[in-house]
Amino acid sequence: MTKAEIVSEVAKATGVEKTTVQTVVESFMESVKGSIVKGNPVYLRGFGSFIIKHRAQKAARNITKKTTITIPEHDIPAFKPAKVFVAAVKEGK
Numbered sequence: 001m002t003k004a005e006i007v008s009e010v011a012k013a014t015g016v017e018k019t020t021v022q023t024v025v026e027s028f029m030e031s032v033k034g035s036i037v038k039g040n041p042v043y044l045r046g047f048g049s050f051i052i053k054h055r056a057q058k059a060a061r062n063i064t065k066k067t068t069i070t071i072p073e074h075d076i077p078a079f080k081p082a083k084v085f086v087a088a089v090k091e092g093k
Contacts, residue, residue: 036077048081 003025011021032042032050042050057073081089 044082046082046084048079048085051078051080052076053078 003022007018007022007025010016010025011018014021035042036050036052039052041052044050052075055071055074055076058071060069060071061067062069
């Protein structure tokens with residue numbers, strides 16, 4: 001599902017204009033990104049959490065050049081679905 005499809009479905013379900021819904025959806029995504037960039041996780045009860053995962057430094061191999069490289073430690077954004085969400089997906093609802 002794309003952002004445009006989400007906007008269409010929400011507009012259809014709520015009766016609000018698509019332009020307004022698109023502004024709300026984009027504002028929501030910017031809020032989530034801004035919070036994660038600042039280091040604050042976002043918790044949406046019943047849906048899931050947008051969190052930051054820390055990756056430790058590790059050694060990797062470049063098999064084409066046959067060399068070892070070091071990947072520095074870094075943080076990545078991640079999504080952890082809520083238990084209710086996972087259960088609904090497993091049941092196919």
